[in-house]
Amino acid sequence: MALAAVGAAFFIVPLLGLIVRSPWHDAVAALTAPETVEALKLSLVASLSATGVGLILGVPLAWVYARVEFPGRDLLRALTTLPMVLPPVVGGIALLLAFGRRGLLGSWLDSTFGITLPFTTAGVVMAETFVAMPFLILTVEAGLRSMDRRYEEAARTLGASRWRVFTRVTLPLIGPSLFAGAVLCWARALGEFGATITFAGNFPGVTQTMPLAVYLLLETNQEASFILSLVLLLISLLVLVGLRHRWLGSA
Amino acid sequence: MPSRVSLLSVAAAFLTACGSSGATASTSPSPTPLSGPISALAAASLTDSFNALGTAFKAANPAVTVKFSFAGTPTLVTQIEQGAPADVFASADTANMDKLKGDGFTTGTSQVFARNKLTIVVAPGNPKGISGLADLAKPGVIYITEGPMVPAGKYALQALAMAGVKVTPKSLETDVKSVVSKIELGEADAGIVYTTDVKAAGSKVQGVPIPDAYNVIATYPIVAVKAGTNSAVANAFIAYVLSAAGQSTLQSFGFLSAS
Amino acid sequence: MSLEASIRLTLGPLDLDMELTIGEGEVVALLGPNGAGKTTLLRALAGLVPVSSGHVSLDGHVLEDAATGQYVPTERRPIGFVFQDYLLFPHLSVQDNVAFGLRSRGMPRGAATEKAIQWLDRVGLKSYSRAKPGELSGGQRQRVALARALAPDPRLLLLDEPLAALDVTTRAEVRRDLKRHLASFHGIRLVVTHDPLEAVALADRLIVMEQGHLVQTGMPAEVTERPRSPYVADLVGVNLLKGEADHGSVRMPGGQVIAAAGAESGEVFAVIHPRAIAIHRSHPEGSPRNVWRGRASNIELMGNRVRVRIDGEVPLVAEVTPSALKELELVEGGEVWLSFKATDVGVYPA
Numbered sequence: 001m002a003l004a005a006v007g008a009a010f011f012i013v014p015l016l017g018l019i020v021r022s023p024w025h026d027a028v029a030a031l032t033a034p035e036t037v038e039a040l041k042l043s044l045v046a047s048l049s050a051t052g053v054g055l056i057l058g059v060p061l062a063w064v065y066a067r068v069e070f071p072g073r074d075l076l077r078a079l080t081t082l083p084m085v086l087p088p089v090v091g092g093i094a095l096l097l098a099f100g101r102r103g104l105l106g107s108w109l110d111s112t113f114g115i116t117l118p119f120t121t122a123g124v125v126m127a128e129t130f131v132a133m134p135f136l137i138l139t140v141e142a143g144l145r146s147m148d149r150r151y152e153e154a155a156r157t158l159g160a161s162r163w164r165v166f167t168r169v170t171l172p173l174i175g176p177s178l179f180a181g182a183v184l185c186w187a188r189a190l191g192e193f194g195a196t197i198t199f200a201g202n203f204p205g206v207t208q209t210m211p212l213a214v215y216l217l218l219e220t221n222q223e224a225s226f227i228l229s230l231v232l233l234l235i236s237l238l239v240l241v242g243l244r245h246r247w248l249g250s251a
Numbered sequence: 252m253p254s255r256v257s258l259l260s261v262a263a264a265f266l267t268a269c270g271s272s273g274a275t276a277s278t279s280p281s282p283t284p285l286s287g288p289i290s291a292l293a294a295a296s297l298t299d300s301f302n303a304l305g306t307a308f309k310a311a312n313p314a315v316t317v318k319f320s321f322a323g324t325p326t327l328v329t330q331i332e333q334g335a336p337a338d339v340f341a342s343a344d345t346a347n348m349d350k351l352k353g354d355g356f357t358t359g360t361s362q363v364f365a366r367n368k369l370t371i372v373v374a375p376g377n378p379k380g381i382s383g384l385a386d387l388a389k390p391g392v393i394y395i396t397e398g399p400m401v402p403a404g405k406y407a408l409q410a411l412a413m414a415g416v417k418v419t420p421k422s423l424e425t426d427v428k429s430v431v432s433k434i435e436l437g438e439a440d441a442g443i444v445y446t447t448d449v450k451a452a453g454s455k456v457q458g459v460p461i462p463d464a465y466n467v468i469a470t471y472p473i474v475a476v477k478a479g480t481n482s483a484v485a486n487a488f489i490a491y492v493l494s495a496a497g498q499s500t501l502q503s504f505g506f507l508s509a510s
Numbered sequence: 511m512s513l514e515a516s517i518r519l520t521l522g523p524l525d526l527d528m529e530l531t532i533g534e535g536e537v538v539a540l541l542g543p544n545g546a547g548k549t550t551l552l553r554a555l556a557g558l559v560p561v562s563s564g565h566v567s568l569d570g571h572v573l574e575d576a577a578t579g580q581y582v583p584t585e586r587r588p589i590g591f592v593f594q595d596y597l598l599f600p601h602l603s604v605q606d607n608v609a610f611g612l613r614s615r616g617m618p619r620g621a622a623t624e625k626a627i628q629w630l631d632r633v634g635l636k637s638y639s640r641a642k643p644g645e646l647s648g649g650q651r652q653r654v655a656l657a658r659a660l661a662p663d664p665r666l667l668l669l670d671e672p673l674a675a676l677d678v679t680t681r682a683e684v685r686r687d688l689k690r691h692l693a694s695f696h697g698i699r700l701v702v703t704h705d706p707l708e709a710v711a712l713a714d715r716l717i718v719m720e721q722g723h724l725v726q727t728g729m730p731a732e733v734t735e736r737p738r739s740p741y742v743a744d745l746v747g748v749n750l751l752k753g754e755a756d757h758g759s760v761r762m763p764g765g766q767v768i769a770a771a772g773a774e775s776g777e778v779f780a781v782i783h784p785r786a787i788a789i790h791r792s793h794p795e796g797s798p799r800n801v802w803r804g805r806a807s808n809i810e811l812m813g814n815r816v817r818v819r820i821d822g823e824v825p826l827v828a829e830v831t832p833s834a835l836k837e838l839e840l841v842e843g844g845e846v847w848l849s850f851k852a853t854d855v856g857v858y859p860a
Contacts (some may be wrong), residue, residue, distance in 0.1 A: 102437035118438045119393065119421035150597055153558055155593035156584040158611035159662060165585075168610075172601040201395065201422025201433075208423075216425075218324035219400050 011243070015237075018230050021222040030224040031231070035104025038205045039213035039228075042192055046121060046209060049138075050189040051182055057129075058136040058185070063166070065137070084134040090131055092198025099126065099199075123200035128189035128208035135188055136181040141215050180243050188238040191232060195247070199201035253276065253493050286314035287481045289488060289504065292327040293319060294343035294471070295426035296367065296403065296444070300504040301341065308491050315484050323426035325400040329474060331356055339480030341471060343367075344402035348472045360483075361474035364492050367445040369403070369410055371459040372452075374508055379440045380461050381492040384411060387441055390424040393441040394402040396429055398423040403430075406467040407443035413418050414465040431456060452476050456500040469509070513666055513698045516564040517554050526550055527720040530687040537692055537699045539713030541706060543741055547722040548702040549594075552668050555700070557584035557593055558837040568666055568698075585614070590659030592669040596651045598643035604654050605630060605639040611662035629657040633691065649680045656691060667692075669701045673708055685711055706745040710734070713831035718742055736858050738779060748827045749787075751780040752860060760857065766823050769799035769852035784829035789818060790847040791838055802826075806844050810833070821850055 023030075030036060049131040065077050083091050099117045109115045115124040151173060155165045172177065193211040202209040202216070210232055217225035293301045297442045298321045299419035313467065320337075324347045331337050332354060341364070341409040342348040342356070348361050362441070373381050379392050387394045397404030404423065421439065425431050463510035473492055475485045491497050493509070502508060514636045516704040518527045520664040526547045532538050538550045555566060557574065565575040573582045590611075598607050609626035613619065630636045633653040635646075645653055652672060658663070659667060672688060673681050689712055692699050703709050709716055710730040718733065719725040724830070726738040739742040743750035755773035759781050762768065770780055794801060804822025816835050818828045828848055830838075840846065 017715065089440060093744060096438060100436060100438045114394070117397070118433075148597075150595075151599060153584070154591065154597040155588075155599075155610070155614070156558070157556055157589055158614050158658065159585050160610070160614040164614055169599060172599075175601075199427075202398070202424065203420065203422050206421075216398060216400075219323075219329050222329075240826055 012208055017235060018226060021152050022226040022230050024225055027227050028177065028220075030227040033224070035208075036228060039208055039210045040231075042121070042124070042205060042208065044141060046124045046128055047186050047189040051186040053125065053129045054133040054136045054185045054189075055178075055182060058133045058181070059140055062137045062140035062181075063170075066141045067113050073208055080137060081134045082145055083131045085137075086131075087225060088192060088194030089198050090126060092195035094197065095130060095199040096140040098134060099123075118199055119201045119203065119207060121200075121206055123147070124209060125141045127195040128192045131192050132185040132188035132196050136185040139172065139181030139184060143174035143181075183239055183243060187236060190235065201209045215225055255264040270422055283482050283483070284314060285312045285487050287299050287484055288316040288318060289338035289340065289479065289481050289484045290318045290320065291339040291488065292331060292337045292476075293321055293339075293341035294334070294402070295321045295326070295428045296343055296448055297321065297471070298428060299339055300365075300447065300501050300506065303363045304500055306499055307496070308488055310421045310486075312487070315425070315485075317488060321426075321428070323397065323401040325398075328424065330439055331407060331478075332480075336478075336480075337476045338485040339473065340476050341473045341492075342402075343469055344405070345470055345472055346405075347402065348474065352474070356505050357474045357476050359486075360395040361472040362489070362493060363470050363499070363509045364473045365367065365471040365501045365509055367447055367469040367471065367505075368507065369406055369443055369461050369469075370446045370449055371447050371461060372431060372442050372444045372456050373459055374434060374437060375454060375457050377457055377459065381441050383459070384416045384461060386466060387411075387418055391447075392441055393421050393439045394418055395422040395424060395426060395433055395442045397430060397444075398425060401426060402469060403427045403444060406469055408431075410443065410461060410468050445505075447505040472505075511698075513555070513566075513568050513570050513700070515555060515566045517551060517561045517566065518563045519559065519561045520552075520553060521547075521550055521559065523724050524550060527566060528719065528722070528724055530717060532698050532700060534696070534698055535652070536715055537701065537713045538715045538717055539669040540700060540702045540717050541709045541711035541742075541745075542624070542704065542719035542725075544704060545721075546719045548719055549670055550701050550722075551719070552591075552670050552700065555666070556589055557582065558669060560757070587661075588665040590662065590667045592655045592659045592667075594650075594671040594674055596655035596675070597600050597645075598651055598654055600643055601642050604635065604646070605644060607643065607654060608658045608661050611658060615662055625655075626661060629661045633657045633687075644773065647680075648676050649684045650792050652684055654685065656688070660691075660695060665697045666697045667695060667697055667807075669699070670773075671702065671703055673703070673705070679787050688712065705733075706742075725791075725850060736779070736856070737781065738860070743781070747784065749782045750799075751779065751782070751824070753778065757859060759817070760855075762824070766802075766825070768824065768855060768857035770857045772857040773854070774857075778857050779860050781856040781858075782826065782850055783852060784817060784827045786792035787826055787828035787848050787850045788848075789830055789834075789838060789840065790819075790849065791840070793847050794849050796849070797851065799852040800824075800850060800855075801847060801849045803845070803847055806840055806842055806846050809840070809842050818846075824850075 061080060065073065075153065096103060098104050099106065101110050101116050106117060117126060152165050152170050155169045158170065189210055198211055199210055202208050202212050210228060214225050214228045281509055286458045301319055303317060308317060324343045327340065328347050328351050331340060331351060340351060351357055371381060397410060399405055427444045427448050429454050430444050431448050432441045434442055435452065444459065462479055473489055475482060475489060479485050498508060511533045516529045522545050528551055542548050550559060554561055561574060561576050563576045564574045568831065572580055572793040573587055574580060575589055577763060584840060605623055605626045608629050612622035612625055624824045626753035627636060628641055630639055633656060635653055636652060637647060669855040672687055676684055687706060692712065701712055713730060716730050716733045717724065720739060720741055726733055726742060733742060734746045737746055737748065737750055740750055750761060754759040755775050758769065760768045760770045760773050760778060769778060802822055802824045808817050808819040810817045815829050816832055820826055820828060
């Protein structure tokens with residue numbers, strides 16, 4: 001019991017620290033300052049976009065992992081899940097080497113279309129997608145594996161094409177997993193720092209997301225950084241509480 | 252504050268410890284041999300030079316260890332004020348030093364140990380043909396710089412203002428080394444850093460000088476941190492940095508002399 | 511217009527090798543013990559399991575041919591499938607479930623819903639149109655599953671144990687309804703079941719399957735009167751023996767000879783109803799030609815009859831009244847003699 005209490009304290013005390021040390025009287029000013037609002041807007045736009053990309057690319061991947069047997073599947077799955085355990089900065093470096101101006105693909109993009117991804121909001125979305133999508137893939141894959149596939153067979157006997165089976169039967173049946181995966185992806189994307197600052201850089205309104213703003217505010221306006229940290233922490237808490245049933249038991 | 256006598260004796264002991272090859276280290280023993288670890292927090296632009304100074308200091312004082320932590324100066328100030336273990340602080344400007352002093356985290360007086368000048372940094376071969384500050388605003392040039400709270404970033408803004416150049420950077424990095432990295436990687440075309448940073452990066456980057464009329468001289472003060480645990484070694488290290496040997500090392504890395 | 515299939519495939523421990531032909535107007539029940547491969551056969555006909563050799567053709571159209579590699583995917587086969595657990599889509603309303611097959615084939619939403627409601631009306635569930643499947647009882651869900659399968663007008667209707675998921679009390683009523691609906695459907699109907707009562711009640715013809723192979727096929731009466739496997743004999747509740755007939759007797763593989771009035775020659779089955787077997791505590795005198803010694807290994811009271819399993823040279827099950835049992839003072843393990851008349855032995859070619 002004592003160990004459990006220590007464990008709990010390990011997580012609760014920092015939260016309490018933030019709540020206690022935050023200057024509440026300055027909270028409104030800190031939250032409505034133009035830089036904050038800009039960072040908040042950018043964070044929301046980027047994280048929601050990253051979630052969107054995550055859904056579009058991640059759901060098909062999850063489907064392939066759950067339904068299609070092919071040699072090397074486990075390896076591929078490990079590779080696409082790697083960003084989950086990779087230090088984010090390493091992820092950022094990897095992105096630079098691939099999509100930077102001299103990167104494998106980036107140089108081609110630059111010379112052919114004149115498109116550069118670092119220092120752009122698109123770059124932020126990419127960095128966030130890179131680190132957050134694995135969460136979505138894993139959750140959706142688990143949902144697909146645990147659903148009763150006979151419903152898909154039933155749909156086929158009723159004449160539904162494979163696409164129709166997927167959209168009208170499979171997706172609705174894995175709804176809870178889909179939702180949880182998307183929320184996890186969004187929360188992770190919202191909090192991403194290392195990959196963002198390494199790959200996309202830092203500029204207010206373009207690439208300076210909330211976590212970056214907090215980091216920089218720590219040097220200039222500490223109290224404001226506390227308030228913003230609290231905001232991010234509360235969002236994370238809401239996500240966890242909202243999804244608690246998934247952690248504790250079946251979907 | 253070490254007395255002038257002991258300062259000189261320590262300085263003499265390390266006079267030939269670095270720099271010219273073939274010199275043997277003379278070991279006139281000091282009254283109490285220095286030992287123990289210290290932690291020195293120094294501005295990012297001091298990375299290579301301070302690593303060299305640390306090596307030499309340790310060579311002469313084998314029982315001592317110096318651990319360095321390099322980052323943008325404002326970051327270091329925050330860390331010290333939040334309680335990071337530190338014995339020595341070397342800042343890239345006086346403003347940050349004054350803040351730390353004003354907040355009561357230093358002991359003794361700070362002393363300027365080096366100065367630096369700004370330069371434009373570009374990729375080897377200068378592919379975008381940057382010839383001066385005005386070219387930073389050329390379309391198609393990706394210009395990055397340090398954040399405004401970082402000394403180099405502040406100075407860069409001053410330089411640009413003096414030259415009458417209006418340019419929006421694509422990113423505000425946390426220290427000079429990040430800017431140099433991105434130029435090296437080819438992600439950005441140009442940045443403003445110190446001449447010492449360009450020298451430290453060797454052939455991986457190229458410098459485009461900024462005329463003195465627009466340039467800013469950065470002064471680097473060093474001080475002992477109040478909460479430090481090994482003031483003897485801390486002060487000895489500071490003395491070494493200020494010594495002729497230390498100064499000579501710093502200048503070999505491109506820093507201007509302290510006065 | 512018929513279903514013609516010759517299917518050979520292996521799925522895990524099951525080796526399936528079946529041929530069947532079902533004509534229009536026939537309701538065929540596929541009967542067999544669990545593990546016989548009945549469901550697998552159904553799934554193969556639906557295209558959910560590929561055949562390793564053989565072919566399936568419906569109304570002359572080839573749905574699958576292992577030799578040529580032809581394969582019409584499930585969704586393009588004109589079939590209706592009623593699954594054992596119905597598998598109604600839980601996220602759709604009852605009417606959307608029934609309309610699913612119509613919508614999948616391109617019918618516009620309005621028309622599909624209308625037709626779905628018509629079907630629900632036919633199965634008596636119109637008032638539940640907007641309910642979710644979870645709100646319905648087992649019997650109601652079965653009817654929705656049937657309506658869903660029939661709405662797109664399939665040519666072949668496959669039902670997998672349609673009553674198995676229901677409790678005993680509902681089963682009889684639903685069976686009657688199902689028979690009625692099957693009768694009004696004009697395509698080919700194949701029902702899989704392990705319940706002989708269900709098979710006999712619903713079907714015009716039985717196909718008995720065991721371990722992936724065909725064992726017997728015929729009209730229900732024929733199958734039950736002349737079982738050709740211990741499984742069917744068990745279902746029907748008669749004793750089945752096999753042997754070589756020789757003018758009035760049947761010689762079994764173990765050497766035992768049974769007097770059987772109709773035995774001529776060749777390999778035959780011999781059927782003796784338990785009722786026809788008499789139990790004695792000592793060697794009986796009298797006309798019965800078949801007298802055998804044995805030991806009562808199992809005595810089971812079944813309503814107003816008692817079934818006694820007797821082990822011995824010719825193991826059989828006899829049926830007597832409870833009072834007779836008492837009179838005999840028979841207990842399990844007790845030594846007995848059994849007898850039955852040669853004229854009570856039904857004999858037919860194997």
